[in-house]
Amino acid sequence: MLAARPRPAGLAERRQRLDALGAQYRLPADVRVVPIEANGVPAEWTTTPEAHDARVILFLHGGGYISGSLTSHRHMIAEAGRQARARTLALAYRLAPEHPFPAALEDVLSGYALLMAQGVEPERIAIAGESAGGGLAVAALISMRDKGIPLPACAWLSSPWVDLELAGASMTAKAPVDPLIQRPYLAELARMYLDGTDARSPLVSPMHADLKGLPPMLIQVGSAETLLDDAVRLADVAGTADVRVTLEIWPEMIHAWHLFHPQLAAGRRALAAVGAFIRSMMG
């Protein structure tokens, strides 16, 4: 069904389409949404009755660095927050091509700084990201570590994109079964985000970074993804650097399948696993 859709004509249509995907799902009545500005970055809190005030998920949406928004992922992150019994702060970081690297990364650090300023304890924060947002989350952790900023308790990375060179074997091997993400599309996104930066630079392709000292990571990926090997290689690189890693490969799931959780049991199960992981890491 997804594969059969006509390819979007341009940037505006891509953004509109991803927003529409999220907007089609009605937010449960018990989710409270509060828009804010996080040190200049548009953002919003979501809270469910299950949330403990002290716990926060800082969320970075997917969309290939050129699309995605608060609208596209609101229903998904609200449910993740419910499962984790945490408030969520989603960031509308700046997008390429208008704002290439490192604009998005700067915005994530600004968002995290707001949490620090508000007195949220780092050990009660999970940083989370999907797809491009997953790569961005790892890049943010590296930046925080290098700047001496206290690190969050854990990271949840959903179908993370961590290799802008597109060198994973699954980029070809899984192309026939991935209805959403194909190499030419990713190459175009990478060009827009990189804007001349080396694709192997650790802050754009964090699988090339030294990940020593990063907090425990839950990495989730579907087996029907061209990005499968990004997740596997990230697990390898992080684990090799003595980071505590849990990698879950979900059979036949497509890229960022959690987005479809209202109609997809495996999406709900994956979010339940996220909740259990984050709760266990926050003590």
Add this chain to the structure above:
Amino acid sequence: MLAARPRPAGLAERRQRLDALGAQYRLPADVRVVPIEANGVPAEWTTTPEAHDARVILFLHGGGYISGSLTSHRHMIAEAGRQARARTLALAYRLAPEHPFPAALEDVLSGYALLMAQGVEPERIAIAGESAGGGLAVAALISMRDKGIPLPACAWLSSPWVDLELAGASMTAKAPVDPLIQRPYLAELARMYLDGTDARSPLVSPMHADLKGLPPMLIQVGSAETLLDDAVRLADVAGTADVRVTLEIWPEMIHAWHLFHPQLAAGRRALAAVGAFIRSMMG
């Protein structure tokens, strides 16, 4: 401490040493041990008060195909059974060099056949193996699938050895931090077990097998292991074949650290994770 021990002189000393490692830990008083013969294979049941009769873990010890026994791993598998709320059946499969491939594999199939004959439901069986026993467990699953034997519900693989070619990058990269397992030792074990069989044959190095149709796997490995990449590559190959995979990389843990659980909190936590996984897979 482990690295500082003198190298064992020969086969008998290696076997004795691994048995002594297990025997040093007193079995809790509430563990019941019942020796049996499983279709000709020496074996034993362990049961804790927590065990449901209907649930069974079929366990294949480690020891590089040339050592390991019921004695060496009794305390560890008893605790895994407690955590999983299952009985455990451990097999003393035949060892190389006296009995090279495929003797051990035949014994595992004999042990599984006993469970089938006793009316244990496949969906209430977990197959489990450590190190060489982990590779053997995957080989057994492949054999069962190919013979049309009903598959168990899930597999737990602890520091599995699935590449007798020893081609993983961690074989070199982790050599300085692994106190137990080094390439020359593994190469010697592989020679004894293979006895002329191709090291890339899928039933001795199951990372070269088609793993399609295998049940969900929990793979646990330490980051201080030369065998780290065996676990990562198995996760990759299995996940790519649409097997449900959870890979856990435990920072700074050494090969088969669960064996030390009476004195090692990370061993107890790893066994708790095993229990949760098996329980979730048996419904």
